[in-house]
Amino acid sequence: MAAMEHVAADADIAPVAALIADPTRAAILTALLGGQALAAGELARMAGVSAATASAHLSRLLDGALVAVVRQGRHRYYRLAGPEIAEVLEVLARVGGRPPVRSLRQSRQARMLEEARTCYDHLAGRAGVGLFDRLREAGCLAGEEVTPEGERLLGGLGVDVEGARRARRRFAPECLDWTERRAHLGGALGAAITAVLFERGWYVRGPVPRAVNLTDAGREGLAALFSGKELTSHTPVT
Amino acid sequence: MAAMEHVAADADIAPVAALIADPTRAAILTALLGGQALAAGELARMAGVSAATASAHLSRLLDGALVAVVRQGRHRYYRLAGPEIAEVLEVLARVGGRPPVRSLRQSRQARMLEEARTCYDHLAGRAGVGLFDRLREAGCLAGEEVTPEGERLLGGLGVDVEGARRARRRFAPECLDWTERRAHLGGALGAAITAVLFERGWYVRGPVPRAVNLTDAGREGLAALFSGKELTSHTPVT
DNA sequence: CGCATCCTTCGGCCTGCGGCGAAACGTGCC
DNA sequence: GGCACGTTTCGCCGCAGGCCGAAGGATGCG
Structure with a gap:
């Protein structure tokens, strides 16, 4: 379970966590977990925020290399940057979703x-x-x-x-x-x-x-x- | 990699991520990754904050069930709440620490x-x-x-x-x-x-x-x- | 070229929360 | 009991950052 041997020498985990920590960004990332790339506007609607807000979030996620973007005409399709990102989200979901008392x-x-x-x-x-x-x-x-x-x-x-x-x-x-x-x-x-x-x-x-x-x-x-x-x-x- | 079959039906990942997102809390959690339980004061010193500040953080981590505490005399020893928590930290470290360009x-x-x-x-x-x-x-x-x-x-x-x-x-x-x-x-x-x-x-x-x-x-x-x-x-x- | 659509940037508001010192609480020691 | 020490609680300050509306590119269509 503890894959110590694979952990990079004290990597900064806080910045990555901070990107996921905002509920709106988390909603965006979760929406992208489906695997397909989604347009910025669509993500805004899914996350329940204005286009401006979503754009700001996507910009930060892009900076942090959690998502990647592909421009296509006047749309910009965002997707998760890689499998590691999906893995992080899934592990977090397991921790966050675990019931307080075990069956x-x-x-x-x-x-x-x-x-x-x-x-x-x-x-x-x-x-x-x-x-x-x-x-x-x-x-x-x-x-x-x-x-x-x-x-x-x-x-x-x-x-x-x-x-x-x-x-x-x-x-x-x-x-x-x-x-x-x-x-x-x-x-x-x-x-x-x-x-x-x-x-x-x-x-x-x-x-x-x-x-x-x-x-x-x-x-x-x-x-x-x-x-x-x-x-x-x-x-x-x- | 994508363990979809094990993910709880849309668990809230943001609150967990938020707990890890603060640099001081991240330092505390990383210190606890060693596996041994550490006293509150010691964690404060390691994270470079006052005892009061560390106490507040530990209290929130406890609320979020990321750490557990055991009282012993006038000390309180904190440890990670479980293997899943270590797993989250390690996966986050892998993402945060990944080099921008691959060898x-x-x-x-x-x-x-x-x-x-x-x-x-x-x-x-x-x-x-x-x-x-x-x-x-x-x-x-x-x-x-x-x-x-x-x-x-x-x-x-x-x-x-x-x-x-x-x-x-x-x-x-x-x-x-x-x-x-x-x-x-x-x-x-x-x-x-x-x-x-x-x-x-x-x-x-x-x-x-x-x-x-x-x-x-x-x-x-x-x-x-x-x-x-x-x-x-x-x-x-x- | 003009308009509609999609997205981003800008300016301003406001809440949340991390930080500290001081004081309170609890425990062990003499 | 009285003191020392570890820890938590309280009160307060300051700022990072999330939100929106409006304005500013960029792209496609007729």
Whole structure:
């Protein structure tokens, strides 16, 4: 969930938030969430303000690079500047729209996500930090590197450590886990390990989008892995 | 990327954004991104304002449920209210911090993501909308349902359509694709199909977090699938 | 060219809200 | 109890910025 590894070094979030913070601008942006470009006048009508007001807002949104404009005859069609903008609006909507009290179903789903989930492409939640801890305890990790011991253990599991090292992303960064408030393993290595866990069927995806479940095979496999026993051989799917 | 299916029916995003929009509050929230709870006075010092000012801000953040507080003696320790809040801040940071001009490497990554990526747990990008179109053309989908023809084709592929229908989420909603500006298939069915694509090795995850790549096997398999030929039998990994 | 349409710029009004110091409140310590 | 300290509440000031109507481009049409 917390994609610390991807956050630009302390970017100014206030100016962007300020652009979205005005109700009229928010209405405009939400209207544009549909994906199609809309004319300035139409946006003014949708937002319930005069053309002059809407124009001022659109000008600021343009400055802030939240929207882009294409002139066509005497119309100016505005659209969101990119997918990231839509993402921001959607995440904000999830936070703003969350009900003050959770339904039973929601809290059940929340508990599942706390137990084990994916964070982008690596394992997170209690399972994620647990795995990270056990890898450290077993002496597999030192700083952002893998020890020879770790190479052996992960290699035996079927993880392509060398491949992960060559990937175009950070190798083994800690990724702050937001439900556990502690680190789990992210980056190329975290993704590679997680891929193997799925290939082996040790974890399977759950009904809720990012939830994953530990299988019986996974429980046994992980226990064996960290008790030092050799693993049964394994043929990857690809 | 566009998780339309999860957005609450037009939630008010402006109030949340307004809370983040003030530079002082943004500084406080960013300070709390570290994960540990901090005392009010400490936050005041970090944000560079008087205790009175910080207190007022914290009070508003508390009202808006962006932070939570725990009293301990004469201190009050504030922390972010939950993982969603961290997520909002991180997404905002990505947008606010994005460089005006993309590096070669970034634009290469962006192109990869435009071609094919995952959106939560289903296929998106050109590949996602393409697959959706071909499923529709083949008469597999009707509204939010699967036709008998679709049952046959997907069943032959190894997709558990019945299982997806029973899942605790929408079955086959359209999900707006933000790079293509058209719909792709989301929900339980989209996830189930995507899972099979990975199991069969038709798609593999790429070096960039959400990127996926079509394999040669995938190209052939998909071509065969939509040309009506029978598929080679398939043993799932789990 | 003249007019209608769409959009932006300008000038003025006014509310909202962030800032501070001082005082009040609550808690721990002696 | 009395004091110190952390935090909140109160009162006040100042300004950023949202709103509109009117005027000023720009574009298309006849």
